[in-house]
Amino acid sequence: MAHVEPNIAFESFQGKLKRDDRIVFRTRNGRTHAYAFDNPFRGTASAEQAQTRSTFGMAVKQASVILNDPAQRTEWERRYASYRKHYRSSSSARYYSTLRGFIIASLKSPQ
Numbered sequence: 001m002a003h004v005e006p007n008i009a010f011e012s013f014q015g016k017l018k019r020d021d022r023i024v025f026r027t028r029n030g031r032t033h034a035y036a037f038d039n040p041f042r043g044t045a046s047a048e049q050a051q052t053r054s055t056f057g058m059a060v061k062q063a064s065v066i067l068n069d070p071a072q073r074t075e076w077e078r079r080y081a082s083y084r085k086h087y088r089s090s091s092s093a094r095y096y097s098t099l100r101g102f103i104i105a106s107l108k109s110p111q
Contacts, residue, residue, distance in 0.1 A: 059107035063100055076103055 014027055024035045035045050066072045080102050096102040
């Protein structure tokens, strides 16, 4: 870990500069730090990983269909409003800040 003094353009920057970058920037307590990481695994995905990716991909496609259909979108907006109301009263619930994220999470989880 290294402390970084960023210029004004990167003052509150967090994350990687590009997809295959090995350096990640994080800002905590007003100070920016650079972390280097290495993920040496380059093998094929396990059966569980492939299943998870497939499930997530199908949920994303279904969410796109739902968001493009006005009737379904209205129903999901109603569910999302109820979810947000419940979340405010219960800090134990997982919070999704967008309707799309809420739909994807709902479609991925067993019902």
